[in-house]
Amino acid sequence: MTNGKLILMLKNYIPLVIIIIFFSLTACNKNISSSYIGQGWSSNSVNAVKFRKHALTTFGNTQFVGYYNEFGYLVLGKRKLNSKTWTTHVTTFKGNVKDAHNSISLAVDGNGYLHVSWDHHNTKLRYAKSIMPLGLELGEELIMTGKQEDKVTYPEFYNLPNGNVLFFYRSGESGRGNLVINSYDVASKKWTQLQSNLIDGENIRSAYWQACVDSKGTIHVSWVWRETWDVETNHDMCYARSNDGGKTWETSKGEKYLLPITLASAEYACKIPQKSNLINQTSISFDKNSNPYIATYWNENGLTQYQIVYLEAGNWKKVNTGFRNSTFNLGGGGTKKLPISRPDIFIDNINNKTVVSILFRDEERGNKVSLAYSSLNEISNWHVTDLSKLSVGDWEPNFDIALWNNKKKLHVFMQNVLQIDGEGIANQNASSVNVLEIKHLKKIN
Template identity: 45%
Template sequence: MGRFLRERLCVVWCVCAGVSCCVLSVSEVRGQQELRALREAVVREAGVLGPGWARTKVNMAIFRHSAVDSVGDRQVAGWYDGAGRVCLGERRLGEDRWRVQVTELRGRVTDAHNVISLAFDGAGELHVSWDHHGHPLRYVRVSAGGGLEPGERQVMVGRDEERVTYPEFYRLPDGGLLFFYREGAAGAGNLVLNRYRPSVSGGAGVWERVQSNLIDGEGERNAYWQACVDGGGVIHLSWVWRETPDVVTNHDLCYARSADGGVTWTNSAGVRLLVPMTAAGSEYACRIAQGSELANQTSMSVDGSGRPVIATFWRGAEAGAVPQYRLVYLAESGWRVVQVGERTLNFERRGGGTKRPPISRPLLLLDSAAGSRRAVVLFRDQEWGGGVVAAVTGDYAGGDWEYWGLTGGVGQADPLVDFGVWRERGEVHLLSQLTGQGDGEREESVEPTAVRLLEWRVRWPDSQ
């Protein structure tokens, strides 16, 4: 049986306005402490999958879409072991025994961009892409027959596959897949979209190109995006712009949607947008200045009324402001912003490469029941003890938030979940690992740590 973890986490914070937390250690934060109480969460450990590379956060970066996925009662997770080999672990939902395949595939794990992303199609075939930071496409399939041994490396469509970064899969209601990635470099790349169409005769499906240049940086900037697909198959896409490889040039939050698989795109009012979408031709959900510590590559979802909600963080323009977690959501009267919690610890990120701030990117989960505005925001913050915290509300637009501690300290890890299990069962299945991460692609001296799968059932404030 799975092991139940019950822990009350205390939170540390320090008054250190103006300090750059990209170089702030946990021990320095704990130099001055006050305690914040987190609600006690009962978390079920559903098995240790194996040891994982931990000198960078390559196993635990939020732009792994996905790190763990399920179809039916079959669940599969992917990670790099201490030697940089791609490992695939499989179990049946409800069981705790994982069958692990250490593959011959390898990744450059010293760079946290080179993540593994995977997804099941509707027929149960597993699709895996790994090891990209401006590299040629690496993509394999694992048959639905029950094994975990990958097939031969394949192309998808054979064009614009030489400088791939941020591969992300999204499953469509018909069992097909979308595959987003950036072609080009930071500050000057374009967003490419492929679609996998399942075979109607039971054979292998085929990939086709939908957009070769969906969002165009025009050689001057690039988009860092997050996406989701709602129950009706509508694709929701949001992004921030970055003018140069320096994270300080992140600015603004844009939005578009597509109801035909990504061929045509509109704004939130249904007005058709020209493709490729550019800085001048996009809808701006929120204007945010450069130098605001705006996060890139976070998460978004759709509520029970079909309205998009985007989770991110940035620092406001008011004097003494520090970066705050926020939700940007579409209301009847237009786009609105709500803050999640109240942070006090300031930080600054500068330069290119992977940063080492004291907080993670937020991951958003929304209840899809008709009319619901229930929300869960998962994050990691040194102010809250350095573990994964779940902020839960019955109404993201104006309700109170409750804060639940789900893990102990996880180093620099972002929260990662099985979105399929969330959709089908309303359960949080959290892939968890303690990882290091130096600033600007530097490693930290952390030996391989255990990769775990944790289960938690949300307790909504309005149902207790």
């Protein structure tokens, strides 16, 4: 090998070496810590399901959290960043914690008011707002718009750069539900309905989505279709985006959608057949150029693998992470007990390399909080490390997206929970609710 070729090869590998060193440091115990908040309900996974937006969120220098305690009461907490001491408030509101769909989601608007929604599975809207900015005490239960609020499932809040807040939810039942979007204006302090039916299942199917808002304010939504109540009928990965706060929508090519979006009109980022072990409601994020990255899992080459579907130079691409060694059968209804969690995804740019990271839990790794990362280039493999020492049971990841987007700090909601397949209830005592903090997971300049 000539000296010139050797130097070129080393130059190609230097960014990868830096990335490996960067992430390897986080595996050292001194760089990972946790803060204790309180005791939470753990007889199913209602506190630790993937579709919470959000379990944990930061506004300014104040971090907020929400969870159900051992008696099913909604608990809110807050702390100053870098403090280990949490202030908690047990509200007067309860949820049906025996149904793991009935999760808590929260957000803070641009004026500092906390918005909370909880306890939904084809039931009436439950929503309240804090009495004071940065406060934990909620006012009375409120309606939003009074439209399509009788059969609500999967409430999710999303913050816009202008301080306004979006509220996504499914109206209707599994297999024949529609995506509704409401918008909260911080100036008027009122909700309006932007979309009564953004994605139409045409009364024969449902869209199970994930969404994010990038630094430019573009809303990205991806989803899988489900033909019936049975999760094995999930298929395909679709995509839409909005550049005007959710009023109008387009494809990744900039072609305007005629709303509502249907099976026939949707843009397909990746075609995936039914009975592929395709999971629903996972996560989506974005890179510095506002390209969307979707994390999910389905079967490939006989194994259930985490997959990344992403947009690059106007074209959809797919990467099989390939680090798992087993498969299982994904089927049936209700909240499933599964050997792996849905993944969560976040993106960073290190030395001009787009580094994709996913948080997950896997029986193969002892059900710990785990992290996998890759720069997605031709010489890079996926590198996997564990962030927790002990098992977190049937936990699914939920991290502080606002904190990551603003400060590139990774804080993860963590609780050991046990899920019995199909909405069963485990005979298990309450467990500790914590925030896992990874100190050195930040951008390298």
